[in-house]
Each structure stands twice: as structure tokens, then as C-alpha cells.
Amino acid sequence: MVSDAARTPQDTLERLRRGALAGAVRLDLDHAGLSTLPPEVFGLADTLEVLNLSGNALDALPEALPRLHRLRVLFCSDNPFTELPEVLGRCASLEVVGFKACRIRRVAATALPPRLRWLILTDNQLESLPDELGRRPGLHKLMLAGNRLDTLPRTLSGCHGLELLRLSANRFEALPELLLDLPRLTWLACAGNPFADAIEAEAVAGRQAPGIAWSDLALGERLGEGASGVIHRACWQGADAGTEDVAVKLFKGTMTSDGLPRCEMDACTAAGCHPALIPVHGRLDAHPDGVDGLVLGLIDPVWRNLAGPPSLHSCTRDVYDPAWRLDVDRALRLAGDIASAAAHLHARGLVHGDLYAHNILWRADSGAALLGDFGAATFHRPDGSVLARTLQAMEVRALGLLLGELVQHLDAVPGDPRAAALEALATRCLHPVPLQRPTAATLAEALQRPH
Template identity: 55%
Template structure:
């Protein structure tokens, strides 16, 4: 975080990144002292409602964040910024998005939690667009021109007012991460079966330390002193009520309950329905601390691809075991009519030896299995996400053997532009199972 005082004193001369949050109501003109060097401008958490036309003079500006301000329109000056590729205006009051506000090189657009009812058709001319985040608005339809955005990989349209699923989304060649729960068209879409879980009375819970916090809620260590049995340790997730970048916490809770039990899913133990403040909550399996996040989320530069810890190495058998379990979990979900929506390394916990757990249902959506065309299309969409993950897992393996080629081929097949030509998760799981004994035989001489 920087200060306006530092900027005025010349202490930030030549800076490429600037972050100011000082309850600003007017754009500080001192920012233009950096117009020759500024690449990333973060003005999140102020009281701004407009940007000056002179912003276009910042010819190197690539990224701008103006979330949690008071904008009612997406500023048109953004469209005149020649290098701008990422625009983030989450949690404002935006109702109007002018086509003039769209930068020619736009790659990542965040308009989550606003009041937008319509997007301009010109959005389809942003052919570099990879990531579009629109959850929590008032959209009743998407511009059909978005079908021209052939590079679009991640789309969040949850918690809007869409009355029909945009079927053309299924033909986008690179779309892999989609969230749409909380729209009228999906209100009646129920999974194949709902999981029967215990009701956990709040008064039987002893809430302990905070284990972690995300966009949709906080997770605490807790002990359930059940009247029917011995005390049980669990992870207690207390959901927030606000819309997240992925959608509504209520939709996450619904999907988590619908997901059922699987060895590679973080299991739900029960639902807490009587929190004193009315907060929805779930009791989940407490994960061993030796399980670590496989990756970090995408960076500003990587956009849609995860960032893996420097120096992380996996054995090929471990990577194959992880991929097999994830494919099995995904096949299980799709048999129930649940799309995870965020099948990424940063949502996996692993032990480095092949054990893996998939979590975070914040972007999950349900769909009707009776609609076979839609069901197959959504599954193949998520198969592309799995193909990206498999590709990343293989990149962490220093030893390459003949079966590596078979796995590379599978990763490529999962990412075919023609979604109908991609394998299903059941097929993927079967093929991985066939590769496992061949890999063990091939690796045996290398391990002796």
C-alpha cells in the first residue's frame, strides 16, 4: 500500500505499481507524475465515481482496479488506454457499460456485484478476452456476440436474471471454468440426489481457531459434542451472505450437500441450521495438516493458469494417482448432475505421494441429467479444465518415460477445440487406470 503523501513527495517516482486507498473522492492528479512508467493502478476501497480523460496518457497502464468505489458507469476513458488488458470494477454501482469503455486489448474484465442489466454487443469484438466475471448483476441475457470471443476460458454469470442458458457457450473452444447458479433458468435444476447429512445443533459445537478464510466464508476448527456419540473434531464453515466472484454462498452450500461422498472430495458431515445470527454453516471433515494446497490461484499475468510453488516436483506415479482420483471425483459429480466449475490445482489438497482432495464448491452449478445434450456439453467443458490440470501435473514430473507420451496425448485430447471430441470423465478415468500398471512396470527398473 502506498500513500498520497509519498506520491506528492516524489518518493514513488518511476513506480510501475501504485496502490492507494485513502477514502479518495477525487482522482489524485499527482498520479500523472508516473504516466511514463505506471503499469498497475489499484484504487480499490475509495469513494471515486469518475476517472479523468488524461488517464489515457498513461500509455503503459496494463491493469486497473477500482473495486469498492461509487462508479455508476464504466468510465469511457478506459477504452482509450492503449496498453490496458485487465479492468476490475467489482462492488460498485455500475448500471451502464458503454462500448467506448472497452479497451481493444481487453483480456480480463471483472464487473462482479454491480447493477448491470445489459452488456454492449461490442464486447464480442474483444477477441483477446480470456476471463469475464459478471456474477451478482441484473443481466437477463448475454450478448450473442460473445460467441466471437474464441479465447474465453473462464466465465462467471451466477446470481443474475438470465431466463435461458446460453447454449452457444458450449461451442466456445477454450471455455473450461463456468459458473451460472442463481439464475432463474437454473432454479429448477436439481442434482440426481441430495445427500442426507446430519443436523448439527449449534449448542453442541465448541468453536475453536480460525483455520482459513475465503470469499464465501470462514473455516474454524470445532468439536461436535454430539448427544448421540463421542466428541468429533470437524471443520466448521460459516458462510457469508454477500455475492462472491463465483456466485452466491447459498449455491455453494447446495452443491456441497449434493456432491455426496467420494474418497477424493472433502466430505460434508452435517448442516448447522440454528446459528444464533442465522448464518448458514456446514460441518466438514477436518483435513490432516500434512495435506497442502497444490497450487496458488492465477496471477495477474497468467490470467487463467495456476501458479505452482517454485521447486515443486512430483513423481510420475504420484501425478498419475492424483489425476486418476480427480477424474474419478469429477465423474462422480457429473453422474449426479453437478459441475464443479473451478477444477483447478489451487482447489486441490495433496500429500506429495498421490493422495488428493478436491474442495471449494463456490463456483459449482447443478444441471438436469435428463437434458442429455446440455449434460454432455457441460461435462466436456469441465473436461477441458481437467486437461489443463493434467498438463500442469505432468510439467511437475522430471522423469519422462513412454507412458508420459500417453498422458500427454490424453491431456491434449481433453483440450480439443471441438468439445464433442473430448472424452468423458468416465472414459478418462478408465484410460488412466489402464496406464497405471504399464507405468509401474516401466518405472520399476528406475526405482531399483
């Protein structure tokens, strides 16, 4: 018997056609060689919620698509669409729409589903977006990196639920001012735009990480994979001490969900040294296939990811083990380390842009923490301007959400005032007016004081 994990897309397609998938809630037909949607999919209309059609040869979707009345999630990335299909706007239950790396040049107002929560249009050819986008009150996550945008619809100022926005690698000459007043915007990436490139060039001038030749690295086991790259263990044979075990991050391509590898490498360089940041040894030089990469400090396996990334259901919230608990001492250490790292970055003109538990490594024995993955980092001038303070305040909201998540998993002694203090700090960080939130430096200091 073939396990689900071992089945090929062709196996799944064959089972669909002979009626063996009755009652299916999810259907994966990615890379199945499709040029049209198989009509048998409509036999799942009463149960199907997630449909993955990525990596095919589709350039249109059938007008009958709304018959899939329970469909909540649709992935159509890596298909030759030139416009977002207007039929999506008639899919009453559709919440998550993913069309990454297609050829989309146009999004019609009528193509946006009424219940839209999460829209992925990364790596397309968009030059504008319809005003209707700002009339989706449920919109929480909007991914637009790698397009040709230089403006956003003014109506987005009404998207008060928007929390994650990716604008990297577009054509913005300035950050749209409407974003500065959004009360819940937390994770913003906008590197690789003309206005950000100039600031980035200033920040990294004279701070370039040394090059490390590919020939000096002996690649070992694969340690993990993220949105932007794959991390391997390696032996660095050209290290000052002779040899050193390191981690090598190899970027997957020229565009990631968050932006450009070049911007991530510059951010890692500019971040400098801090006890709660993963050390950077240098950039990869002379890879035989021209792959970009970073050589990082190798982290002992005792350090573990704090949580998993958001799910299709949680959208913008990380997924924790529900049984995971920690005491107040370790929670304060963990939160203090990450707040201190954020304050360090802000002082150097950087916002991390993806300050999430899934990008944090921690030690269960002490609560010590490390912040990693700079794929969404953005440079700004640390000049105390409204723009700089607002960008930093968005990241403080991310710290507040992290504190709240830690509070939910506390194994605290009843009446412990430190738990109440942690919860109160979280509330301050979530103030709806960004400039009313504490700074990361103030938060780090508060977390280090006895309560």
C-alpha cells in the same frame, strides 16, 4: 522503519504526495478515503502498471487517465460508480478491469479497453452488455455474477479465447446456446438463475444436509480463506461420538465472485460421498449474526494445496512452485483421483465449475488428492442431452489442463511410456470441439489402467 506490509493507505497517499514513490510499478490506494484521483498519480505515468482504488468514494475517473500509458491493471471495486467509465476505452495498455460491488447499470461500447483480457463486474446492476464486448479477441476471463442479465451479446460467440465465465445469480431463463460452441470455455458458473434453480431444487430434494447448531461448535484457529469464505478449525461438541474436530467454512456475504452461498451449500450436499471429496457433515444453524456456513471434515495438514491461484499475469492459469517435481506414479494417482471425483459429480448432475490445482489438496507421499470448493458448481440434468454433455466436456478441458500441468512438472525416467500416455490424454481433453473430448469417466478409467 515501517515495512510495506504495515503501511496504511493514508501512509501510501502521503508518500505519493511528497514524491517518495517515484518509479513505482504498483500503487495501492484502496480504502484511502478518496473522492477524486490524486493528481500525483500521473507523476508515475512512465512506470505504473497496477493501480488499486477499491473501497473509496469515487464515481468517476479523470479524462487524463490514458496518460498512465503503462497501466495494465485497474481495480475500482466498492466505489459508487453507476457506469463503467468511458475513459477506460482509451487506455491502450489496460488488460485487467475490476469494478466489483459498485452500482453499475450501464457499460458503453466505448468503455472497453482494446486489450481487455479480464473483466470483473460482479455484484452490480447490469441488465445488458454491449456487442462490443464480443470484439475483444484477448478476453479470457469474464466475471458477471450477481447482476440482472437475461441475455448475452451474440458477438461473444466470437470470443474463442474465453476460458472462465461467471454468470451465477442473474436472470437467465436458459443457458445461452452460444456458449456451447466456445472451444476454450473451461470454467463456467451459472447457478442461481431461474433455469438452474429448478434443476437445483430437484437435485437437493430429500438430500438436505443436517443442521449443526452454532452453539455446538467451539471455533478455533483460522485455517485459510478463499473467494467465498473463511475456514476455521472447530470442535463439534454435538457429534455422535461426543466431540469431533472439524472445519467450519463461514461465508463472507450474500454474494461471492462465483455466486450465492446457498448454491454452494446445495452443491456440497448433492455431491455426496467420494474418496476424493472433502466430507460434509452439515450446514451451520443459528449463527448469532445470521452467517451461512458449512461444517466439513477436518483435513490433516499433511494434505497441501497443489498450486496457488492465477496471478494478474497468468490470468486463467494457476501458479506452481517452479521447483516442484513429482514422479509418474504420484501424477497418475493424483490425476486419477480428481478425474474419478469429476465423473462422480457428473453422474449426480453437477459440474464443479472451478476444477483448478488451487482447489486440490494432495499428499506428497502417495499422490492422493481431494477436490474442494464448490462455489462455482452448477447443477444440470444428467440425461445425456447435448447441454449436459457439453457442460461436462468443459470440465474435461479443465482436467486436460491439469494433466498438462502435471506433465510439465514430471520427474520422469526418459522413455517412460506412462509419461507419454499422460500427455496424450491431456491432448484429447483439449480437443477444440467439446463433444469430441472423452468423458470424465473414460478419463478416470484410463488413468487407473497400467500403461
